[in-house]
Amino acid sequence: MPIIECKNLTMAYGSHIALRDLSFAIEAGDYLCIVGENGSGKSTLIKGLLGLQQPKEGKIILNGITHREIGYLPQQSMAQKDFPASVKEVVLSGCLSYKHRTPFYSADDKIKAAAALEKMGISDLEKRSFRALSGGQRQRVLMARALCAADRMLLLDEPAAALDPQASAELYALIGDLNKKEKMTIIMVSHDLDAAGKADKILHMANGCAYFGSTEQYYHSDVCHHLTGGGHHHHA
Amino acid sequence: MLESIAVMFSYGFMARAFIVGILTSLCLALLGVSLVLKRYSMIGDGLSHVGFGAVAVAMALGAAPLAVAVPVVMIAAFLLLMISDDGSFRGDAAVAVISSSALAIGVMSASLSSGINSDVHSYLFGSVLAMSKSDVMLSVAVSVAVLLLYVICYNRIFAITFDETFGRATGLKVDKYNTLLAMLTAVTVVVGMRMMGALLISSLVIFPALSAMRVFSSFRSVVICSALVSAVGFCIGIAASYWLNTPAGASVVIANLVIFLTFSTVGAVLKTNE
Numbered sequence: 001m002p003i004i005e006c007k008n009l010t011m012a013y014g015s016h017i018a019l020r021d022l023s024f025a026i027e028a029g030d031y032l033c034i035v036g037e038n039g040s041g042k043s044t045l046i047k048g049l050l051g052l053q054q055p056k057e058g059k060i061i062l063n064g065i066t067h068r069e070i071g072y073l074p075q076q077s078m079a080q081k082d083f084p085a086s087v088k089e090v091v092l093s094g095c096l097s098y099k100h101r102t103p104f105y106s107a108d109d110k111i112k113a114a115a116a117l118e119k120m121g122i123s124d125l126e127k128r129s130f131r132a133l134s135g136g137q138r139q140r141v142l143m144a145r146a147l148c149a150a151d152r153m154l155l156l157d158e159p160a161a162a163l164d165p166q167a168s169a170e171l172y173a174l175i176g177d178l179n180k181k182e183k184m185t186i187i188m189v190s191h192d193l194d195a196a197g198k199a200d201k202i203l204h205m206a207n208g209c210a211y212f213g214s215t216e217q218y219y220h221s222d223v224c225h226h227l228t229g230g231g232h233h234h235h236a
Numbered sequence: 237m238l239e240s241i242a243v244m245f246s247y248g249f250m251a252r253a254f255i256v257g258i259l260t261s262l263c264l265a266l267l268g269v270s271l272v273l274k275r276y277s278m279i280g281d282g283l284s285h286v287g288f289g290a291v292a293v294a295m296a297l298g299a300a301p302l303a304v305a306v307p308v309v310m311i312a313a314f315l316l317l318m319i320s321d322d323g324s325f326r327g328d329a330a331v332a333v334i335s336s337s338a339l340a341i342g343v344m345s346a347s348l349s350s351g352i353n354s355d356v357h358s359y360l361f362g363s364v365l366a367m368s369k370s371d372v373m374l375s376v377a378v379s380v381a382v383l384l385l386y387v388i389c390y391n392r393i394f395a396i397t398f399d400e401t402f403g404r405a406t407g408l409k410v411d412k413y414n415t416l417l418a419m420l421t422a423v424t425v426v427v428g429m430r431m432m433g434a435l436l437i438s439s440l441v442i443f444p445a446l447s448a449m450r451v452f453s454s455f456r457s458v459v460i461c462s463a464l465v466s467a468v469g470f471c472i473g474i475a476a477s478y479w480l481n482t483p484a485g486a487s488v489v490i491a492n493l494v495i496f497l498t499f500s501t502v503g504a505v506l507k508t509n510e
Contacts, residue, residue, distance in 0.1 A: 050405045072405040085398055086454035093395040097406030103388045129453035149406050
């Protein structure tokens, strides 16, 4: 049984339909990349998956997972660039996703945060200030925060936007490890077709589904050629 | 020195001014860190102007000023928050329009009823003499409530200040906490307005947070430093106003300005030494 299933999903803002009649399924352990141009409904689908916006028609069915158990890596906001916060404070805030009544962090929460930092290879940054970090380090910190919030599934929104090629390669390697070694389900939204090559499955959106299937077949599909302007992108 | 401090506190009005002032500066400094970081600085300014308008209208109608101002400013806080969340330049402009309109309505109703008398003047620019025993009770009650709520909600306030989007995704009621911040600010602004003045109170929201951020780089240290800076700045300002016979509100703001400039210099030095 798929862990997430969208059936004939239509979502709208008032009368503006953002995505129409979208159907696809995600299995536990999948690495799915969602591609599509601006305005193709990617952000709306993210809101739907996180339970922040209700479908207009159709369904998003979650099997054995709740919206809160999807660890989210949002795009960085401008305000965060000069925000005074230590890495530890940022990562711990992920733990709030399962703390409903208690106001303060427990020893377990702190252990969890330390483990998340270690998985991201940034234990040494714990005491550093978030605003003093490089773009790649910041993304790792925010990934660690998402890991505190959820240990089975991550939803990443343009994780490598604004990163230099080396930092983004390192980040994709970490994401790949989480999928292969930790068996986490990864949903990644990206403009970048290079990023799509890392995933096992592709959902190409154009206000609905233009392609859904394996990454390998995607590169031979018409949809892909359309997006790359007819160029060929083959990935090992 | 010690003797003249003892003399200062022997005046009942000075002791009351210190109690109310330190408590409201603490509360506004804590709330201010989030408001400044969330780009809501103008809300404090708007609230104090609406507070002045409400007080002036209440006095013209012969009603109790605070009983009118507290609910009116809370409603304004809710509205200003919604407008600011709009995110467009229109939201920013709307806050400015509401502030200046409320100020104008206040001045107008004061001059139509009794003229700009010393009461109105003291609401605009503040007065240490204005604090009565019941004001002290009210401000203690409000401040204790604000401080308690702030401590209990501290981790969540951090989360919604740092990243609203992520907060929503983890199930935090972001709008609820934003409203809480705005409401707590509204009540504290009204309580502190008498002494600091409607035109000057918003500086207590903004200055301490900005000063703290120049030097400190974790949220917790910024919050603690901001509260300390605010309380110290208030004490220096009010003591200066007592000894130099200068206006209370303006003296506190200038003390905060000096602290800010000092912290900026320290921050710049620390940065170049890194």
